[in-house]
Amino acid sequence: MLPPKEQAKYQIHQELGGIEMVDANFRHHNFSKHSHETYTINIIETGCQRFLSAGKNFIAPEHSIIFVNADEVHTGQSGTETGWSYRGISPSESQFNQLASDIDLTHGFAPYFHNAVVEDKQMANELRLLFNTLSHSDNLLLRETMLYGVLTRLMLKHGQSKQGISLKQTSILKLDWVRQYILEHLEENISLQQLASLVDFSPFYLVRQFQKKYGLPPHAYQIQQRLQQSKRLLRQGHKVVNVATQVGFYDQSHFHRHFKKANGIAPKQYAHQVTLK
Numbered sequence: 001m002l003p004p005k006e007q008a009k010y011q012i013h014q015e016l017g018g019i020e021m022v023d024a025n026f027r028h029h030n031f032s033k034h035s036h037e038t039y040t041i042n043i044i045e046t047g048c049q050r051f052l053s054a055g056k057n058f059i060a061p062e063h064s065i066i067f068v069n070a071d072e073v074h075t076g077q078s079g080t081e082t083g084w085s086y087r088g089i090s091p092s093e094s095q096f097n098q099l100a101s102d103i104d105l106t107h108g109f110a111p112y113f114h115n116a117v118v119e120d121k122q123m124a125n126e127l128r129l130l131f132n133t134l135s136h137s138d139n140l141l142l143r144e145t146m147l148y149g150v151l152t153r154l155m156l157k158h159g160q161s162k163q164g165i166s167l168k169q170t171s172i173l174k175l176d177w178v179r180q181y182i183l184e185h186l187e188e189n190i191s192l193q194q195l196a197s198l199v200d201f202s203p204f205y206l207v208r209q210f211q212k213k214y215g216l217p218p219h220a221y222q223i224q225q226r227l228q229q230s231k232r233l234l235r236q237g238h239k240v241v242n243v244a245t246q247v248g249f250y251d252q253s254h255f256h257r258h259f260k261k262a263n264g265i266a267p268k269q270y271a272h273q274v275t276l277k
Contacts, residue, residue, distance in 0.1 A: 013134060015191070016147055020090040021134060027083030031076035038090040039113070040068035041154065043127050047084030051076045053116045060117045065124055067113035067158065087131050091151055099152050102202035111159025118158055126150050138250070141219030144192035148204045174199035175213050178206065182222050186229055187248040192218065222248075227262050230255070234271040243267065 008024035020038070033052070042065070049060045053074040060066050060079070066086075068074050070093050078084050093110045100109035130150045134143055178195050195218055196203045211217045216224065226247040233243045241252070244267075249255035259267045 011135070013143075015140065016134075016144065017092065017095055019092070019095070019147070021131060022086075022088050022090075023131075024087075025083065025085040027078060029077070031074075033073050033075055035071050035073045036068070036090060037070060038092045039070050039096070040066070040074075040088060040090055041127070042066040042086045042088030043124050043131075045085045045087060047082060048079030049076060049084045049086065050079040051116075056116070058116045061119075063119070063121070063124055065118045065120060065127070067116055067118065069113055070110075087128070089127070089131070095151065096155055098202070099148060099155060099204060102204045103152065106161075109161065111155045112161065113158055114160050115158065120158070123150075123154060123157065126153070138189065139219060140189055140191040141195075141217075141222055144203060145207050145217050145219050148192075148207065152204060172213070174201070175210055178210060178218070179214065179221070182218065183225060186222070186226050187246060189248070189250075190222075223258055224262070227259055230259065230267065231263075231270065231274075234267060235274050240267045240271055 005025050006027060006029055008022055008026075011021045013019050013021065022042075031051075044060050044062050044064050044066065046062060048062060049066070051058055051060070051066070051074055053068055054072050058066075066088075096110045097108055100111075101107060127150060130146050133146050137143060177199055181195065181198055182190070192203045192206070196206045199206070201209070207217050210221070214221055226249060229247045230243050230249075233246060234240065238246070244250075244252050244255035247255075249258070256266055259270070263270060265273075
């Protein structure tokens with residue numbers, strides 16, 4: 001196997017608080033001592049990384065998660081002759097502050113990740129899914145929901161000073177307003193923040209309560225409602241290629257995949273079977 005190229009690709013997601021993502025491959029590069037104003041959360045995808053953090057030496061094997069706290073001085077280099085590759089994200093303290101506040105942790109709480117290297121297969125897979133979603137999906141509800149959910153679970157599972165979650169009382173009427181808004185704007189690429197602002201909920205709190213009431217988080221509920229509307233339009237004789245965009249699927253392949261997963265057949269087959277004469 002060829003050694004990885006010396007490269008790093010960064011992405012800034014302004015709509016998600018300016019959070020930074022990185023996808024990198026290195027063999028010979030040695031990171032000198034440095035720090036970031038944000039947290040650094042990386043997954044080692046291949047190889048192994050050696051690094052110094054907070055005055056201690058660590059080795060992070062393949063598939064492990066690396067946590068570097070904000071403003072913590074650290075280094076980085078390959079732990080093998082063939083190099084290492086990793087993907088990562090850099091949330092800010094203010095983002096963790098907000099997430100902690102949303103679930104009623106101590107005001108101004110920002111986690112301290114005591115263990116610099118963690119082997120947690122479930123969270124590693126969740127991070128990979130998050131990275132893939134942020135890189136390839138333009139669904140704002142899905143992107144925001146996954147980001148807030150993954151960061152919150154990381155904070156509670158591996159951050160120091162974990163405290164109990166105190167759920168707030170919600171209004172059924174407000175959740176109904178959110179549901180109705182989704183139904184009335186199916187074709188729009190609405191954001192989680194838009195929905196939360198409608199009812200003065202925090203985004204993460206809205207996701208939890210919406211799923212509790214309707215069985216699905218907002219983005220998944222939106223997709224199911226789009227699919228239901230698409231079936232109605234197909235039954236009325238609308239062309240498959242037009243139906244996808246009419247209900248908010250701007251990518252035909254996404255529409256076909258979701259439709260077949262939900263209904264067992266492709267939209268064209270369904271239309272042929274049920275078109276109203």
